[in-house]
Amino acid sequence: MSRTETNGKQQQRTAEVSIGCVKTPAERAPSARTTRVAMQYGLPVSGSPERTLDEMTVPIARGRIVLVVGPSGSGKSTALRQIVSGCRGGECVDRVGFRRGVTVLDAICPHRPLSEALELMNACGLGEARLWMRAYDELSDGQRFRARLARAIGRHFARRSPAPLVCDEFGTGLHKRLRNAIAFNLRKLVTRHDLSLVLACCDDDIAGDLQPDVTVRLLGGGRGEITSTKPRRKRVSFSRRLVIERGSKRDYDAFSAMHYRSTDELGFVDKVFVVRDGKGGPLVGIVVYSHGPLELTLRNRATNGRFLRNPRRLNREMRILRRLVVHPDVRGCGLGRRLVEETLPRVGTPFVECLASMGDVNPVFEKAGMSRIGTCALPATPARILGRLAGLDVDPLGRDFVMHVCRRPKVRQLVASAVRAWYAATTAGGERRVERQSPEFLAQIFRGLIGSRPVYFLWQRGQNKKKAG
Numbered sequence: 204m205s206r207t208e209t210n211g212k213q214q215q216r217t218a219e220v221s222i223g224c225v226k227t228p229a230e231r232a233p234s235a236r237t238t239r240v241a242m243q244y245g246l247p248v249s250g251s252p253e254r255t256l257d258e259m260t261v262p263i264a265r266g267r268i269v270l271v272v273g274p275s276g277s278g279k280s281t282a283l284r285q286i287v288s289g290c291r292g293g294e295c296v297d298r299v300g301f302r303r304g305v306t307v308l309d310a311i312c313p314h315r316p317l318s319e320a321l322e323l324m325n326a327c328g329l330g331e332a333r334l335w336m337r338a339y340d341e342l343s344d345g346q347r348f349r350a351r352l353a354r355a356i357g358r359h360f361a362r363r364s365p366a367p368l369v370c371d372e373f374g375t376g377l378h379k380r381l382r383n384a385i386a387f388n389l390r391k392l393v394t395r396h397d398l399s400l401v402l403a404c405c406d407d408d409i410a411g412d413l414q415p416d417v418t419v420r421l422l423g424g425g426r427g428e429i430t431s432t433k434p435r436r437k438r439v440s441f442s443r444r445l446v447i448e449r450g451s452k453r454d455y456d457a458f459s460a461m462h463y464r465s466t467d468e469l470g471f472v473d474k475v476f477v478v479r480d481g482k483g484g485p486l487v488g489i490v491v492y493s494h495g496p497l498e499l500t501l502r503n504r505a506t507n508g509r510f511l512r513n514p515r516r517l518n519r520e521m522r523i524l525r526r527l528v529v530h531p532d533v534r535g536c537g538l539g540r541r542l543v544e545e546t547l548p549r550v551g552t553p554f555v556e557c558l559a560s561m562g563d564v565n566p567v568f569e570k571a572g573m574s575r576i577g578t579c580a581l582p583a584t585p586a587r588i589l590g591r592l593a594g595l596d597v598d599p600l601g602r603d604f605v606m607h608v609c610r611r612p613k614v615r616q617l618v619a620s621a622v623r624a625w626y627a628a629t630t631a632g633g634e635r636r637v638e639r640q641s642p643e644f645l646a647q648i649f650r651g652l653i654g655s656r657p658v659y660f661l662w663q664r665g666q667n668k669k670k671a672g
Contacts, residue, residue, distance in 0.1 A: 259427055261419055263290055263367050263401070268393050270413060271403035273421030279403040282419065283369050286401055292366035294359065299351045301339035307350050308335040312357040318564040320357070322535075326388035327353040328381050330531035331461065345376050349385070359398055370402040374409065380441060380480070381532040387412035387439040388535045394434065411440045439536040441480060447545055450477035450489060458489050458528040469493055469525050476546040478538060488529040488542050492550050495523035501659040502556060505576045522550050524557040524660075527567070543571035547662050555662040562658025573660040584624045585652045588617045599650055608642040615642060618649045625652055 233241070241247065261269060263286065271279050287293040301310050307329065312320040324335060328349045334342065339350055352370065359368045374382035386409040393400050402413075410418065414434035421427045452472045470493040478488040495502075495517065502521075503511050510517040529539045547555055557568055558579065569575055581589075592599060597607045597614055607614045622645055623637045637645070 259419065259429060261286060261401075261429065262417055262431075263399060265365055265397045265399045266394060267399060267416040268390065268413060269367070269401040269417045269419065270407065270410060270415035271401065271419045271421065272405070272407045272410075273403075273427070274405060277421035278427075279405075279421060280371055282421070283371050283401065283403055286367065287369050290366040292362070294355060294366070294368055296348075296351050296355045296368065296370040297372075299355045299358070301350070301354065303340065304338055306336050306338060307342070307353075310339070311350075311353050312360065314361070315357070319360070321561075321564050323353045323357055323392075325535040326385070326392055327356070328377070328385050328532060328534075329353060330529075330534035348376070352385075356392065356398070360396065365399060367399040367401045370400070373402040373404045375404070378532075379408070383409055383412045383440055384533045384536050390414045390434060391535075439533070441533075442536070442538075442541075444481045444484075445487070445538070445541075446479045446482050446484075447476060447542060448479065450475040450486075452491070454486060454489055455491060455526065455528075457486055458526075458530075461528050461531060470495075470523075472525070473522055474546075474550055476542065476549070478542050486530075487533055488538050489526065490524065490528075490542050490546055491526040492522045492546075492555065493525040494518060495521055495556055499556070499558075499579075499659065501576045501579060502661070505574075505659075505661050506554070520552050521554045521556060522552050524555055524568075539567045540570045543568065543573075547572065548664065553664045557660040557662075558657035559660060560657045562660065568660045573662040574666075576659045576661055579657050579659055581653065581656065582625075585621045585649070588621045589653055591617055599646075599653055604650070605643050605646045608646045615645070618645050621652060622648050 261282075263269065269286075271282050273279050283295070287295060301307075307324070308320060311323055324330065329335070329346065334346060339347060342350060355368055355370075374385065377385070389400060390413055392398060407418070407420075414432070416431060416434065418430050418432070419427060420430070452469065452475060454475060454477050455469065469491055472491060472493050474492045476490050476492075477486050479485065480487050497514055497517065498511070503509075510521060524543070527539055527543060529542070555573070557573060559565070559568055562568065562575070563578070589599070592614065595611075595614060597611075598604065608618055609615070619637050622640075625648075626637065
């Protein structure tokens with residue numbers, strides 16, 4: 204997603220949309236019950252025209268957010284409908300559709316790079332890889348709203364339309380932390396990519412994170428007021444109460460299912476740090492540092508062979524960032540970067556490395572001060588076994604792969620040998636567990652091994668950003 208230059212936004216064209224509505228009751232014969240209540244409360248039986256919204260002029264422009272806020276019945280939906288009709292090409296989030304059977308991942312930015320789709324889904328609160336692989340019909344109501352929001356923004360990117368993207372009842376049904384996180388991410392997207400966004404909600408508790416350029420406050424009875432502000436905040440509102448502290452390996456139990464490689468081993472864990480939502484509050488992030496594998500080609504290249512065949516020095520001077528997991532509700536808000544940046548110096552070794560399978564699409568480690576060295580090649584053992592499986596007409600990515608592992612001893616033996624070699628390199632003894640693991644589990648791990656081309660990152664104390672070799 205190319206970053207659009209937004210300097211000089213004040214000089215770009217701004218559309219001024221007039222809103223205002225008079226509601227005329229439909230003509231109908233009153234029932235006996237309606238007539239009785241009308242007489243008791245002194246109301247006209249047939250009703251009378253009522254002004255639900257005064258005339259107001261709302262400025263709409265790219266790079267700006269308009270927040271329409273007010274209690275139920277104050278005219279928010281009416282205002283949004285008039286904004287859409289007054290801006291040619293405007294689109295409503297609640298009208299965005301999904302083709303049946305298409306995964307969420309394939310429906311969002313389908314013709315753009317994967318990194319753009321992941322950015323949008325994380326920004327809209329869809330940070331779990333398992334959700335990306337589901338169809339829209341398989342999601343909950345709250346997940347469907349977030350999927351529609353992400354797809355609508357993706358379509359907005361593709362059209363590059365100056366007309367606004369409109370979202371009514373923003374965040375209804377979402378808990379406060381998630382709602383505020385999405386609002387914060389929307390502000391970043393609008394500013395970074397020069398979008399135009401209009402959304403409405405019942406209260407303005409998201410205003411601090413959304414940082415709207417224009418707020419239309421509807422007071423009921425047709426009354427309203429418009430105020431303009433300049434976005435200032437650079438951190439999400441709840442960042443002030445976050446606490447980073449030492450944790451334990453046991454804390455990872457709450458996060459393992461949230462990681463896209465949940466079957467991988469942590470190895471020999473050295474230090475764990477967690478981030479809590481307030482002192483003593485719930486965990487919202489974790490980073491695990493372990494002892495690294497004995498030999499890595501890119502490590503040797505980046506350190507001029509400092510650790511080549513020298514396990515004692517490796518154990519003394521190097522740790523590997525084995526896991527970084529941020530709760531899906533708050534991804535995209537900078538928590539991962541902050542957690543890594545603040546804990547790297549606390550690991551206690553001169554070097555920290557990281558092998559990140561999503562390193563090509565997620566820049567969190569570089570932003571935290573690590574240097575990108577290069578992309579790892581497929582290890583020799585999985586590569587050799589992959590060739591032998593092909594000779595047996597077995598595709599590890601095929602739907603029938605687990606069946607082959609279950610029913611064909613030769614296939615199971617090959618897969619188990621690859622997993623055993625990986626355990627030996629990372630856990631020094633964990634390979635003995637292979638004999639007790641199910642075919643389904645072995646197949647899942649093997650798929651992860653052959654599908655992973657991790658990016659190697661390195662941090663060196665005293666050097667904020669070491670240039671890649």
